[in-house]
Amino acid sequence: QVQLVESGGGLVQAGGSLRLSCAASGIIVSINVMGWYRQAPGKQRELVATSGSGGSTNYADAVKGRFTISRDNAKNTVYLQLNSLKPEDTAVYYCRFTAGALNYWGRGTQVTVSS
Secondary structure, three states: OOEEEEEOOEEEEOOOOEEEEEEEEOOOOOOOEEEEEEEOOOOOOEEEEEEEOOOOEEEOOOOOOOEEEEEEHHHOEEEEEEOOOOHHHOEEEEEEEEEOOEEEEEOOEEEEEEO
């Protein structure tokens, strides 16, 4: 059974940094896309960043220039470096792996940015 486990969330002051990790346990064949999403209280889940198997990356406008996604295919792990954090970045951050028609989600890690 495949599970995705996020780590690295926490409480940080505005302007600070965090590094999130998401590792998959179990066997996932041919992961195409690794991505991060977030959901703030009372809001819908939204895309933060994705990383394609060919090296392409995509970022939400709100995080461009501040967040960086990277991946280690050998470890089935994706990272998200969060810099220059703002209170509006406060949310539960989820990772998602896409392998063909299958999507796998983690349970989320809380990021709280204080002003």
